[in-house]
Amino acid sequence: MTDQHPIAVLGGGSFGTAIANLLAENGQHVLHWMRDPQQAEAIRQNRENPRYLKGIKIHSGVEPLTDLAAALKACDLVFVALPSSALRQVLQPVSGLLSGKLLVSTIKGIEAKSFLLMSQILEDIAPDARIGVLSGPNLAREVAEHALTASVVASEDDDLCQQVQAALHGRTFRVYASADRFGVELGGALKNVYAIIAGMAAAMGMGENTKSMLITRALAEMTRFAVKLGANPMTFLGLAGVGDLIVTCSSAKSRNYQVGFALGEGLSLKEAVERLGEVAEGVNTIKVLKSKAEELDVYMPLVAGLHAIVFEGRTLDQVIGALMNAEPKTDVDFIPTTGF
Ligand SMILES: NC(=O)c1ccc[n+]([C@@H]2O[C@H](COP(=O)([O-])OP(=O)(O)OC[C@H]3O[C@@H](n4cnc5c(N)ncnc54)[C@H](O)[C@@H]3O)[C@@H](O)[C@H]2O)c1
Numbered sequence: 001m002t003d004q005h006p007i008a009v010l011g012g013g014s015f016g017t018a019i020a021n022l023l024a025e026n027g028q029h030v031l032h033w034m035r036d037p038q039q040a041e042a043i044r045q046n047r048e049n050p051r052y053l054k055g056i057k058i059h060s061g062v063e064p065l066t067d068l069a070a071a072l073k074a075c076d077l078v079f080v081a082l083p084s085s086a087l088r089q090v091l092q093p094v095s096g097l098l099s100g101k102l103l104v105s106t107i108k109g110i111e112a113k114s115f116l117l118m119s120q121i122l123e124d125i126a127p128d129a130r131i132g133v134l135s136g137p138n139l140a141r142e143v144a145e146h147a148l149t150a151s152v153v154a155s156e157d158d159d160l161c162q163q164v165q166a167a168l169h170g171r172t173f174r175v176y177a178s179a180d181r182f183g184v185e186l187g188g189a190l191k192n193v194y195a196i197i198a199g200m201a202a203a204m205g206m207g208e209n210t211k212s213m214l215i216t217r218a219l220a221e222m223t224r225f226a227v228k229l230g231a232n233p234m235t236f237l238g239l240a241g242v243g244d245l246i247v248t249c250s251s252a253k254s255r256n257y258q259v260g261f262a263l264g265e266g267l268s269l270k271e272a273v274e275r276l277g278e279v280a281e282g283v284n285t286i287k288v289l290k291s292k293a294e295e296l297d298v299y300m301p302l303v304a305g306l307h308a309i310v311f312e313g314r315t316l317d318q319v320i321g322a323l324m325n326a327e328p329k330t331d332v333d334f335i336p337t338t339g340f
């Protein structure tokens with residue numbers, strides 16, 4: 001199904017560019033909003049976004065533009081691929097144009113002051129909009145290079161899910177639907193923190209057993225936290241939970257993993273972030289998550305350990321020692337005891 005209207009993608013970084021290209025390859029006319037006029041002009045001229053997706057040809061159906069109001073007025077379906085730190089600042093001033101729109105956040109972050117997820121911020125800014133999220137194991141470069149990929153669109157609004165599936169589903173990109181917007185979105189935000197830890201472990205030369213332990217204990221920890229917030233633990237067994245956790249904790253293409261790798265090599269957080277030069281949402285999530293876990297009294301030793309290394313001056317050896325010597329725990333917290 002081809003939408004009558006163009007589709008807007010907000011954000012000129014790697015994921016916005018990858019999503020814009022996918023939509024255009026599916027026959028959609030895409031208005032790709034970015035703040036940088038030079039970047040928009042370069043894409044218009046050269047059909048490439050060299051800073052964020054070097055070497056990827058941008059489809060002729062993608063129209064880069066810097067007039068946000070024009071993009072929003074022309075489109076009903078809007079994908080939002082901005083850094084979490086920019087969301088309010090970009091969309092609050094144009095909130096009057098968002099009423100009735102289908103707003104789909106691809107942002108994997110948490111607002112520090114409020115602990116709101118990005119689709120909750122969209123609700124706050126645009127109470128009359130229809131809201132969804134897109135999340136899953138979706139490294140932008142691999143999406144753009146047509147690696148076979150699956151994602152999840154999540155919303156209480158079934159029609160929104162169907163419209164997103166119709167627009168994005170293609171030869172190399174498969175979109176599953178979920179009604180659990182909160183769980184899907186929370187999984188995407190939480191896994192970034194564990195990818196930093198996995199990158200650190202890789203830099204220290206740790207083995208495959210260690211990687212597997214980290215990913216599995218990360219899943220236990222994030223699920224425990226999510227359940228405390230009222231989320232459905234089963235969602236964490238899907239693409240946007242364990243699926244995204246695996247890819248981000250395993251791939252040097254992940255920016256969060258790269259930050260962790262740099263920390264493991266001995267760089268400071270500031271140096272690691274500067275060397276990356278792109279968004280690694282997990283960096284901001286560490287503090288927010290640590291304090292929320294304490295407030296809710298949820299046991300999150302990996303988050304606490306990472307926080308201790310990055311913000312409390314503890315060494316990797318001290319934290320690893322404390323983690324390995326901690327009292328043994330139960331493997332799986334949420335085993336149903338009836339119904340089998
Ligand atoms: N890159 C991926 O593989 C990937 C995959 C899925 C989801 N995401 C999520 O998508 C979101 C965006 O990430 P990305 O990878 O595209 O980031 P990126 O680092 O590749 O690019 C960020 C973009 O945002 C723009 N930007 C920054 N501040 C802005 C502002 N105030 N106003 C307007 N534009 C601004 C930058 O100019 C840049 O174009 C993040 O939350 C990320 O977690 C990324």
Ligand SMILES: O=P(O)(O)OC[C@H](O)CO
Nearest residue numbers: 136137138139254255256
């Ligand atoms: O590069 P990262 O670490 O932001 O991860 C990208 C995506 O979230 C992977 O699904």
